[in-house]
Every structure is written in C-alpha cells, then in structure tokens.
Amino acid sequence: MFERMILTVFSILGLLNGAFFSIIFRKRKFYIPLALSLGISLAAAGFFLWYARGYDGLGSWSLSLGYVMCGIMVAEIIAVIPLFACTILSFFRRIRSIVRAGAVLFMVLAFGIGVYGAIDGNTREEVAHVDVYVDGLPPAFDGYKAAQMTDTHIGPYFRYTDLPAEIQRAWKEGAHVLFFTGDLIDDIRYMPETARTLSAFSGDFPDGIIYVWGNHEYYRGKGYIEEELEKTPVRILADDHTAIIRKGQVLYVAGVDYPWARGEAMKEEMDEMTEDAWQGIPSGAPVILLAHHSDFLDKGFKKGAILTLTGHTHGTQFGLFGKPLWTPFTYTRGAYSDGSHLGYVSRGDASWFPFRFSCERELVIFTLHRK
Known part of the structure; x- marks a missing residue:
C-alpha cells in the first residue's frame, strides 16, 4: 500500500509539473515535456522503493544515486506550486520571457536544494x-x-x-x-x-x-x-x-x-x-x-x-x-x-x-x- 501511494503521488506530481512546463513554454507537442517529467518522477520514486529493498547487496554507487533520486523527489514536491504560479503568469505576454527564465531557474534551484538536502541530511549531525x-x-x-x-x-x-x-x-x-x-x-x-x-x-x-x-x-x-x-x-x-x-x-x-x-x-x-x-x-x-x-x-x-x-x-x-x-x-x-x-x-x-x-x-x- 505504501509503495502504491508513493508511486501514485509522484505520478501526479510528474504529470502536473510536466503540464505546467508545457504551458509556460507553449509547447505544441505538449506530451513530450509531460512524458519526460512523468518518467523522471517515476524513475526517482521507483529507485527509492527498489533501493530500500536491496541496498544491502549494492555498492556505494547506489547510495550516491539514492541521494540524487531523493533530491529529484523533493524537487518535484517543491516545484509544483511555483510552477503553477508561473503558469498563470505566463498568460501575460509582456512578462512571459521573465516567467520562463524564472521557471527554469526555480527548477534548477529545487533540484539543487533536493540533492544537497539529501546528502547533508544524511551525513551531518549536531x-x-x-x-x-x-x-x-x-x-x-x-x-x-x-x-x-x-x-x-x-x-x-x-x-x-x-x-x-x-x-x-x-x-x-x-x-x-x-x-x-x-x-x-x-x-x-x-x-x-x-x-x-x-x-x-x-x-x-x-x-x-x-x-x-x-x-x-x-x-x-x-x-x-x-x-x-x-x-x-x-x-x-x-x-x-x-x-x-x-x-x-x-x-x-x-x-x-x-x-x-x-x-x-x-x-x-x-x-x-x-x-x-x-x-x-x-x-x-x-x-x-x-x-x-x-x-x-x-x-x-x-x-x-x-x-x-x-x-x-x-x-x-x-x-x-x-x-x-x-x-x-x-x-x-x-x-x-x-x-x-x-x-x-x-x-x-x-x-x-x-x-x-x-x-x-x-x-x-x-x-x-x-x-
């Protein structure tokens, strides 16, 4: 049940963020960003669940990759509301270029926060x-x-x-x-x-x-x-x-x-x-x-x-x-x-x-x- 819930939540987040990105950049082939976002989100959630089952038999590479995948999951969560806001703002032509730049910058920032937080959160202790x-x-x-x-x-x-x-x-x-x-x-x-x-x-x-x-x-x-x-x-x-x-x-x-x-x-x-x-x-x-x-x-x-x-x-x-x-x-x-x-x-x-x-x-x- 927990695994289904995780996959369902991140499927929805992936679809939402992909849809917002398609609208912000006015992609005619809107399904490409949609599929890409969904695929990345599901890959991250899927690896998180798979790694939890078999980590003991894997090398140190798996932990590093686990941090990246957890970072992507966090980025998907962080991104959904700001991307929604950017989607609304993108309907104003005069600021569309600024909104697009902001959306890209925010996605990069969200990914950086996610990966940094996963590594730092698991290695640093007070x-x-x-x-x-x-x-x-x-x-x-x-x-x-x-x-x-x-x-x-x-x-x-x-x-x-x-x-x-x-x-x-x-x-x-x-x-x-x-x-x-x-x-x-x-x-x-x-x-x-x-x-x-x-x-x-x-x-x-x-x-x-x-x-x-x-x-x-x-x-x-x-x-x-x-x-x-x-x-x-x-x-x-x-x-x-x-x-x-x-x-x-x-x-x-x-x-x-x-x-x-x-x-x-x-x-x-x-x-x-x-x-x-x-x-x-x-x-x-x-x-x-x-x-x-x-x-x-x-x-x-x-x-x-x-x-x-x-x-x-x-x-x-x-x-x-x-x-x-x-x-x-x-x-x-x-x-x-x-x-x-x-x-x-x-x-x-x-x-x-x-x-x-x-x-x-x-x-x-x-x-x-x-x-």
Whole structure:
C-alpha cells in the first residue's frame, strides 16, 4: 500500500509539473515535456522503493544515486506550486520571457536544494547539549548526564552498521544513561544485528539503555522487535517506570507507549498511559518522562516531570535558519517549558527519508543540575 501511494503521488506530481512546463513554454507537442517529467518522477520514486529493498547487496554507487533520486523527489514536491504560479503568469505576454527564465531557474534551484538536502541530511549531525536546572534534585544526580537517541529508522540510509558509532558518540560525551525514544528500526531483517549492538554497548553506560516504543515498531513488527530486544539488557518501558539509584538517592524514569486513538480519545488514552506509568512513584519524587509522541510534553508538564523527552516529528526535516517553516505538531523541535519544567523534542538521529534542510540530525546530551 505504501509503495502504491508513493508511486501514485509522484505520478501526479510528474504529470502536473510536466503540464505546467508545457504551458509556460507553449509547447505544441505538449506530451513530450509531460512524458519526460512523468518518467523522471517515476524513475526517482521507483529507485527509492527498489533501493530500500536491496541496498544491502549494492555498492556505494547506489547510495550516491539514492541521494540524487531523493533530491529529484523533493524537487518535484517543491516545484509544483511555483510552477503553477508561473503558469498563470505566463498568460501575460509582456512578462512571459521573465516567467520562463524564472521557471527554469526555480527548477534548477529545487533540484539543487533536493540533492544537497539529501546528502547533508544524511551525513551531518549536531551534538546538542542541554542543561536542566531542577529544584530539589537529589545531590547524587547533580551533574548527571543522559543521552537521548530517537528515530534512527535503521534501514537504507542509517544502517545497522552506523549504530555503534552513534552509541559511542553518546558514551564519549560522558552519558550515564542512554534513553531511546522510539522508531529504532524499519528494516527488521537486521534486528538481530541491531540487538547484538545494543547488548554490546549497553554496559558502557552505568545505568544502561532505557527504551520506549514508537509508531514504526508497530508498522514493522513490534512482536519480533520486542522478542529481540528482550535478549538484550535494554529496559523497555511501556506505561511503566524504573528507578535509577545513586548513593541511595533515586531518580525515576517513566515511559509510555505510543497512542493510536485520535481527537479527544487520544487525550484520554495518553492520560491513562501516563497515570499507569506513574503508579508507585512517590509524590514529589523527581521523574523523567520518556515518550515517542511529542504531545506527551503536556502530560509531563501536568505531572511535574523534571524533563520530558520525545521524538517522532523529526523536526519536520525542513526549515529556514534553524526554524521549521510549518508546525504540524503542537511541539515540533527543540526545548519547551511551562515555566517550571522542561520538555524536549529531538530532531532525531536519522530518518527513513534522508532529506533535511536547516534541520540537522541530532544526538542530545542533557545534564542535570541542582537549582
């Protein structure tokens, strides 16, 4: 179904952009630009889908070509509205030559943005450092460091062989614990190797690796992923909590599952998940809440969590000057606060589609401080 949807969407985009181009340049044989645009769009989408299935047996050339094809797909998306505008403007004879030059320039620019974003989005990563000042933080946790990883989507663009370096990056930053907030893997053929990596590196963190479910685990086969994770020291929290103890002092970590309801029912489901996760935690105790869906920031604020960590949004993967151009989520990227408590939405360590623009991948290191 996903493959049909991708092919259908890019068939429509290819036809639209080809039709706009034919009108702008008044091509009598309008079907030539139409067929060419459709062919390029389908070739890009087709390669994207084919590569996702067979990348493990291909050379490095395939990844380079994959970036180009992803760039074309992005260019098709970017181009459709401006080309439509150019089509309308092309009916004014006096500015037609300017409009045509603008259309060509824009197509070149869209392609450049697409390819640059695919390469840069998959290769460049920021290590973000966030200081968290907490009233009543137990002294033993002053200076405590937690790393957050999320949305690796292990597959053709972030491979299971990339995971060790990512985990080691967190270890080199001095993290005492690694929190993983969902969407670990898409290509579950490599779940055993992924589980072995998590087992091998879990001991590098004094308080181990703590994990909550994302939505893609459900898409790809949660039962199998859970079966493999249970062979590792990774602690899975699903509407539950655990305690980190240092020098007899306690920091609680609560984790919630991914909500599937919608509208008001979703709010109720999230409330129930959060309440279940808090069952047994002493009143007033310091708690870090882990979730995949960024709407859980509200729940963390309400419950008084000193820190709520989420992912899921990928920061929208597109923006300007480090800010998203649109915010389809209540909480989209970066730090948020209700005035007393902190929430953070990570841009993610990777993604299932490599394109990013002004929204780098990130590994986040949180340092707790007594206020």
